[in-house]
Amino acid sequence: MRADARRNRERILAAALELFAEREPCVPMEDIARAAGVGVGTLYRHFPDRAELVEEIGADALRGLNAFVRERSAGDAPRWEVLRRVVEYCAGRPFALIKKLAEDGGTGRPERRALQRECGALLAGLVADAQREGTLRRDVTPSEVVDLLGVVVCRPGARADDPLTTVMMDGLRARTPHG
Structure with a gap:
């Protein structure tokens, strides 16, 4: 091009x-x-057409998120900190739009569906790492945490510091016996 x-x-x-x-x-x-x-x-x-434009926006956002998760996961930072940064990254991105595409029954392009599966796998791996590290609760499965993240960050107006996001992150954080 x-x-x-x-x-x-x-x-x-x-x-x-x-x-x-x-x-x-x-x-x-x-x-x-x-x-x-x-x-x-x-x-x-x-x-x-509009559908093609919306699909490309969704695919572009997912490509960016997947690259961000891979890049941050490659470092030595505590997994909880990586997860927190992923949630911050998602703020202001069109993930509510992507979720709406899926909910509206549109099957979407194979590329976007593959990017969504990749994203879910990357996030589940990050969650499992945080659980092994002891910083994320172990009484929820990685797929349940990914679903919860999808509810919280894939909504219009989601921010890393809004009350719903804060409550979710506080609830997922593992508590020490003295904390």
């Missing part, structure tokens, strides 16, 4: 993400093109 075409695509994705966050995914495609500073024809050359 040519450099200018790549820049246009990135601007379209960024504009769509911003507008979707403000007004939901029903934003007219013309508004997205205008916000990106491109013509409607350019938008449609990159994304023939």
